[in-house]
Amino acid sequence: MTDGLSASSISAGLGTELIGRKVIYRSRVASTMDEARREARQGAAAGTVIVADEQTAGRGRIKRLWLTPGGNIALSVILYPEITSLPYLIMMASLAVSYSIEAVTGLAAQIKWPNDVLINGKKVCGILVESDVRRGGVAYAIIGIGVNVALLPSDYPEIETTATSLAAETGGEVSRLAVIRRLLVEMDRLYQSLPGGGAVYEQWRQRLVTLGRRVRVVSGSEVLEGIAESVAAEGSLLLRRADGSTTMIVAGDVTLRETKG
Numbered sequence: 328m329t330d331g332l333s334a335s336s337i338s339a340g341l342g343t344e345l346i347g348r349k350v351i352y353r354s355r356v357a358s359t360m361d362e363a364r365r366e367a368r369q370g371a372a373a374g375t376v377i378v379a380d381e382q383t384a385g386r387g388r389i390k391r392l393w394l395t396p397g398g399n400i401a402l403s404v405i406l407y408p409e410i411t412s413l414p415y416l417i418m419m420a421s422l423a424v425s426y427s428i429e430a431v432t433g434l435a436a437q438i439k440w441p442n443d444v445l446i447n448g449k450k451v452c453g454i455l456v457e458s459d460v461r462r463g464g465v466a467y468a469i470i471g472i473g474v475n476v477a478l479l480p481s482d483y484p485e486i487e488t489t490a491t492s493l494a495a496e497t498g499g500e501v502s503r504l505a506v507i508r509r510l511l512v513e514m515d516r517l518y519q520s521l522p523g524g525g526a527v528y529e530q531w532r533q534r535l536v537t538l539g540r541r542v543r544v545v546s547g548s549e550v551l552e553g554i555a556e557s558v559a560a561e562g563s564l565l566l567r568r569a570d571g572s573t574t575m576i577v578a579g580d581v582t583l584r585e586t587k588g
């Protein structure tokens with residue numbers, strides 16, 4: 328089944344200050360990021376959300392593809408934040424996703440640095456932040472969120488062992504509408520607490536499944552191994568190497584290893 332989404336069913340009575348006050352629904356797009364960028368360049372209101380039922384060219388971090396067949400969640404939120412708030416956008420988005428999954432399904436959700444949301448160790452959501460930063464400040468920032476809701480990972484060999492979905496974890500149907508509405512409320516609440524992002528950073532840090540774990544990090548052309556020791560306030564990961572030295576990683580893809588130490 329796919330529950331019918333519409334702009335009005337998402338935004339009606341939401342009660343948010345900013346995020347979701349305007350919702351644009353499309354049944355099928357290449358990527359909600361492209362739609363959102365076009366809207367932002369045309370001066371869309373802050374907090375405008377583009378939701379699609381299906382993406383034909385969804386994109387992930389590091390130029391990966393993001394699968395969005397119908398029945399899942401693909402949305403992008405347009406914001407015009409202060410430049411000091413930029414590092415906190417991925418933190419607040421991953422927190423909002425994990426809070427909304429927990430509220431709607433009762434499942435426990437964790438965050439893998441920097442912003443993958445996991446259930447039982449498998450990825451259920453990916454987040455992509457794209458921004459246009461100029462000398463005068465942030466022209467716009469777009470937070471893209473993809474949540475696997477109905478998707479069955481066993482139908483997709485390329486993600487079968489690493490991904491999950493809300494349906495796979497609950498063994499039943501999950502309302503996309505309920506997850507999206509709660510997600511927008513949580514994002515709105517967290518966004519109000521910026522630009523001083525201390526509270527968001529602290530909640531995000533506490534939810535990271537990565538800290539204290541042995542990890543393998545692919546960062547650009549480098550592959551690094553070590554213990555994920557801490558995260559800095561602007562989001563970088565501090566990796567302790569086997570020789571005792573530390574490396575600060577600004578962006579990368581983390582694989583959790585089995586053992587500690």
Ligand code: BTN
Nearest residue numbers: 358385386387388453454471473
């Ligand atoms: C990742 O984990 O690599 C990030 C995936 C981000 C996917 C979302 S789905 C909505 C928005 N539109 C896209 O094309 N990408 C993001």
